[in-house]
Amino acid sequence: MELERIDNIPTDTIDGYRVRPGKPLPFGVSSVPGGLNFSVYTSAGTSCTLVLYSRTEESPLAEIRVPDYYRIGDVYSIVVYDLDYEDLEYGFKIDGPHEPEQGHRFDRTNVLMDPYARVISGRDEWGIEPNWDRSYQYRSRVAFDDFDWEGDSPLEIDDADLVIYELHVRSFTRNENSGVKFKGTYAGIVEKIPYLKALGINAVELMPVFEFDEFENSRMHPDTGEKLYNYWGYSTVAFFAPKAGFAASGKFGMQVDEFKQLVKELHKEGIEVILDVVFNHTAEGNERGPSISFKGLDNKIYYMLTPEGYYFNFSGTGNTLNCNNPVVRNLVLDCLRYWCAEYHIDGFRFDLASILGRDPWGAPLSNPPLLESLAFDPILSSCKLIAEAWDAGGLYQVGTFPAYGRWSEWNGKYRDTARRYLKGDDDQLGEMAQRVQGSPDLYQWNGRSPATSINFITCHDGFTLADLVSFNGKHNEANGENNCDGGDDNLSWNCGAEGWTEDQGIKSLRMKQSMNALTILLTSRGTPMLLMGDEFGRSQHGNNNAYCIDSPVSWVDWSLLESNHLLYDFTKNLVGFRHQHKCLRINRFDDPGSKHFPSCSFHGTNPWQVNWSSESKQLGWLMSCDDDSTSLMDAVYVASNMAHYATWFELPSLPTEYVWKLCFNTGDIQSPFQQSPAPYLESGILVGDRSVLIFTASPRET
Amino acid sequence: MDVALDSFKNWQVIKVAGQVDSKTVSDLRDFIDSELKQGHPVALELTEVPFMSSAGLRTLLTLQRKTTDMGVDLALIGVAPEIADTMKVTGFYQFFTIFESLQNLPGAE
Secondary structure (H helix, E strand, C coil): CCCCCCCCCCCEEECCEEEEECCCCCCEEEEECCEEEEEEECCCCCEEEEEEEECCCCCCCEEEECCHHHEECCEEEEEEECCCCCCEEEEEEEECCEEHHHCEECCCCCCECCCCCCEEECCCCCCCCCCCCCCCCCEEECCCCCCCCCCCCCCCCCHHHCCEEEECHHHHHCCHHHCCCCCCCHHHHHHCHHHHHHHCCCEEEECCCEECCCCCCCEECCCCCCEECCCCCCCECEEEEECHHHCCCHHHCCHHHHHHHHHHHHHHCCCEEEEEECCCCECCCCCCCCCCCHHHHHHHHHECECCCCCECCCCCCCCCECCCCHHHHHHHHHHHHHHHHHHCCCEEEECCHHHHHECCCCCECCCCHHHHHHHCCCCCCCCEEEECCECCCCCECCCCCCCCCCEEEECHHHHHHHHHHHCCCCCCHHHHHHHHCCCHHHHCCCCCCHHHEEEECCCCCCCCHHHHCCCCCCCCHHHCCCCCCCCCCCCCCCCCCCCCCCCHHHHHHHHHHHHHHHHHHHCCCCEEEEECCHHHCCCCCCCCCCCCCCCCCCCCCCHHHHHCHHHHHHHHHHHHHHHHCHHHCCCCCCCCCCCCCCCEEEECCECCECCCCCCCCEEEEEEEEEECCCCEEEEEEEEEECCCCCEEEECCCCCCCEEEEEEEECCCCCCCECCCCCEECCCEEEECCCEEEEEEEEECCC | CEEEEEEECCEEEEEEECCECCCCHHHHHHHHHHHCCCCCCEEEEEEECCCECHHHHHHHHHHHHHHHHHCCCEEEECCCHHHHHHHHHHCCHHHCEEECCHHHCCCCC
């Protein structure tokens, strides 16, 4: 029997529309038979008007003043009947005090975006100059959310088995030489799935995809006249809406379906989707910024304010979202639940996550309610939660981020140590040994596991791998800030010439250093993360902060895949090697190891003896475990020599039933990896200058 | 938008002309509900359709479910390249069999 509701009838007519009191939950828009339920929260607002538009019209279709008795608590809700879902755009006008010094910034003439809007129009196609005369720039729309997933669900790959690939949606395929039809879009990534699959990664981490405005603070370069954008998008306009300008179908408003199709297709090939999410601040800026949504809905609730009503700026971008206010906390939770449940997202990486652990006045909390809520949420329970464990207000929490047994961290110390070790700095061996085994100094004492550590050497912030070995200093002139933006602590080394060179010796040293970096990264415990294009030497010409550049400088140059094919093959083999060797992915600090070796041991030029002295540049690590199904031992021995001279390494002795096989040798730049290596029968090996070797123990053939 | 029923060999053909969007889509849906007959495969002739909105594409999927329930084949005819692109990137395309013209239908030489 079909249940027919007896309350589904309009009770009033306002401005020509049939309406009735709505339901306060869920917030935003939900569909009810014959109509749409709108619900919005404002604690200090005194009245609410729902403004309806047709997609093609500048001026509103109707302004429906929500009757006061439709309000329950601080929530206005209304059902409006007979709407054209597809053509409809809407917003709210909220009346209330304009007393900035008290924290209130209401303006009853300004139309506000629904903070729960799932589709936004106004920036439908990337880079099309918006109509700035429009008073309501980011219009809320209604999502269908009826995608046919055909049985898909989040993949739940073990953290320890992940190899993450960080990419920017537009940069990845925008270049003319990307070979895809739908360049610079979600659909373009789908076309590249065979490539990602072949490379062997099993998670992509997408730089921000929540609706942002590439025109926020856009400007002309003072010298070149080139247009500079808010290209990376670390400035959220709408937390529930995918960026339309990244969708080939954005001009038809179908970005929701296109993004879901991307997730579905990646999942089919065993690749997880992690979103880089920015909850620390919004696109509304400080007191001089626009009032898009939160400022006009409840400024004092959503932002951290000084006693004088100015904006605290722990994010370095103007404002700070007040994440530990219970209302804002629920918004964040609702948002992540929505992306997890409705988009099947596998994990989230939180930009400047330390901000999420500050109280409403900015002080770090020992038990931050938001981080705890996320860690114990029933819907997010299998989602990866990854913190960028620092903020722009000076909080640095790598190793101390409140984890609740759930959170992992971008390990900035891994990056820094690996970079120093790679360029042959003194005093690095001890710390490198910690990083290689999953940073127990950071994570063992508090009961966390090696996969807590997201290991990386490069990410979107800073040099690409090719630039890390080609530049001593940043070259950010293209950003139009006189090379003052971007970090100065790059820990990079140009191998003998700054930037482009014809010197074959330097070029081959750079190639070797790139391979060394990848080898160390992929033989370390923890979860490795690669930056898009590093596998074939993508360069940004020394720009270490290309946040505003929408040009071939920031786009992946796919012609490098051919010219640097050896590096690509090397990386691919290395990723495959990691997947094959469980001993590299052990996710316990107290693992007993194998019958013959400890779980992780360190070696020098002589086995079991490391020269830990300041100037020492030679470190070997041997990882081992038993394969329960075959009762064979898995053992990998990595010998690294970061000195500028070749050094003899004696190999650790194996039990007689095993022999070493040399699988990778970056010192042999012509053929740095072997598909089917022969047994290596010498007792030791000369490891070339600045070279890394990987051996694996193989059962002796009788 | 205009809708008309035609036939071609053993196929029942729904000929659509004009834009299919939220303003017109209910006419198409009503037509399908009232005119489709059991037992014959269905061809939706879209050669004269320059644009299909999200609501239009969703109606195609509804029709696909309906023909599956009826146990008959469904074919789309003459889908404009732009519409096909949108269907591909949003995942709709994979649910359909698409032919350039009625003459290309299987068993219709």
